[in-house]
Amino acid sequence: MAYTKRDKILMRVQKPTRYTGGELNSVMKDKNAVDCRWGFCFPDTYEIGMSHLGMKILYHGLNKRSDTWCERVFAPWVDMEAEMRKEDIRLFALESGDEVKDFDILGFSLSYELAYSNVINMLDLAGIPILAKDRTESDPIICAGGLCTYNAEPIAEVFDFMMLGEGEEIISLVTDEYIKWKKSGKKNKQDYLKEIAKLEGIYVPSFYDVSYNADGTVMAITPNTEEAKPVVKKRIMADFDSAYTPEEVIVPFGEVVHDRVMLEVFRGCIRGCRFCEAGYAYRPVRERKADHLIDIADKLLSCSGYDEISLSSLSTSDYTELKELTDGLLTLTEEKKIGLSLPSLRIDNFSLELMKKVQKVRKSGITFAPEAGTQRMRDVINKNITEDNILKSTRMLFEGGWTNVKLYFMIGLPTETDADVEGIADLSQKVLDEYFAIPKEERAKNINITTSTSSFIPKPFTPFQWAKQDSREEIVRKQDILKATIKNRKIKYNWHDNRASYLEGVFARGDRRLLPAVLEAVKMGCKLDGWDEEFKFDKWMQAFERCGIDPDWYLRERSYDEILPWDHLDLGVTKEFFMRENEKAKRGETTPNCREKCAGCGATSFKAGVCYE
């Protein structure tokens, strides 16, 4: 047997099964028998990418087509990348092992801004020109989808097109058009892009010119071809219950982040927390029926052999058939000796009973996300939970024998004062007091409270998209307040790296002028920025400086009349609604959830889900 260069380097790297494919339920096809070879590229490591629900859906969905073979591509870890570059091995797909530069379409999943450097690095490693304008008809088409595409302007010029919204349908439509274009001889890439630009949800960055004012703000975003819509609207699966969902799942050999069956219960969120982009992006809420979900769960468990299943959605407690679903799943899991792992449910009698039935939860901790320390602050962000709710819930938990409680907060929220920051310490202490209020003989030992703060990052398509992001110094100052005020040794305080939040904030509301800095940073070795041990903040700052960019400028407050870099994109919630919500936030007024009262966000235009319940 002849051993290839790749065989040899696999003997030298950590976790080689990240690179070999061959997992159960991965899809093999004859490459000569398909018209289109897709590479689903996840710009992070195998362990992260294989935990991504969107990839699971789109991978199996595309592979249902007999004319298409979709394979998986991940960012190699640093050791593997170094070996690949040394041995001149280009980025390859896991199923066939073939180099992705010979594929038809490569689609990147953009879930978080700190993966932008990985996209660039992966294209470089693949030997594919990075910018769309430098690629010819013989290069693969490079596209993107995922939450970040609502403002991926900092790297927009990398992509031939982006898909806004939910991908199940659109990914197949662009494949149809691609195959037509390929069969007609692939004459001009523009022809293909103009054809798909007519489809709802397709954004072709090169079809829009952006001009800037002297003060640096956007002057205009102008379509430069008649096929380009003035505003590109996202696409959703209106009938979510009957939308395609895979009945098989790839089972990795090594451990991945979410190493279990994930059951997508519903899409969207009725809550309207004002800081949360996902909460608006997946509107309107659309549910899957409980009996349908139980059937899917049974199939996924049988085909995978997994011994654990978890529910996936935002705010799972809002699922209208939660009792039917969990009853059905418990029957299934008890029968098969399978663990049911629950997401963070609102704590009430029902969820407490449920958690007692599910042994796994007892061992791990229970997580609460009050998000802010004072009622005023929680009203500002529309987190409709009161201190009384939190304390009653934790009391119930402590009485039920739990002693491991995690509390999640944000600092740097709009209108935040030092008193609001100190409120985080107060609330943590009050939770602890609830524990000590229980007679000693009735409570379990070893109370353990972990209070974590992340730094608020204003995101596009939220009411806070105009807000100022706290500077790094200000975040550190607030973290120091908490370090000084959380005195009790039973409360552990964790805080998030202010440098990563800073960079994420720059990209989140960034524009196309950031591209040179991203390219420069990657040239300087920046990649895997989401990994603490690989994050090279100093190099990022050098890259900005070399490109003459002041990153602080992107954290500033915006005015309502400023044209935002994402104003030509539409996720179905209107700018007027966001302005109204922002004004209400300033007054500390809350907005009821979608089921209580329609707030008129604009998502009714999709004619689906909760808007029509």
Place this chain on the structure above:
Amino acid sequence: MSNYVLKYSRDDRVKYISHLDFIRTFHRTVRRAGLLMSFSQGFNPHPVMTIAMPLSVGVTSSSEYIKIGFAEDYSETEIMEKLNNAFPVGFKILAVKKTEGKELDFAKLDRAIYDVELEWSGNDFNAEKFLENKSLLVMKKSKSGEKEADIRPYIHSFEVTSQSEDKMTITMCLSAGNNYNLKPDTVISAMEKYTDGFKVDFFATHRAKILAGNKELL
């Protein structure tokens, strides 16, 4: 509960799976096959299962053994068929035998036969001269760290089966198991150390057999 010993192979496609990952993969395979495992009693029940001589990452094998308890009394052919249908490509169950008590004891396994393919450069390697060495002192990893040890007594046979100007295949029988485990990697480092200018650039190992008193269990 019924106990079974399974013999299985793993080929190049699954050779990078670590021991712990293999255990997880195997549990999932059994569940997918619809076979019910016996679980240990206690606070954290886990399947009753023993693997003979865990394989190193990167090594293929045609002779691996697992002892496993099933909650039901399945026929040997049913287990073989169901597991082979459920295994990821690259694994294959070769034999299944129901067992009671101490027969098919993994503790008695004491030798393994390996086929090694290697790519070499530099001066020629001479097997006869190599084996004439009364002792072969090399650095060997043990539980208490790395130290120099004489491995010669644990090489029971060693035969170069083919040789070209840059490749070579060797079949070797080495001590293995709980008493003394000698890996082919260590033998290769001895080949380099005791042959001036001979260098191994790459090698691939296949475990052909594991033996108890010169006999295979199944």
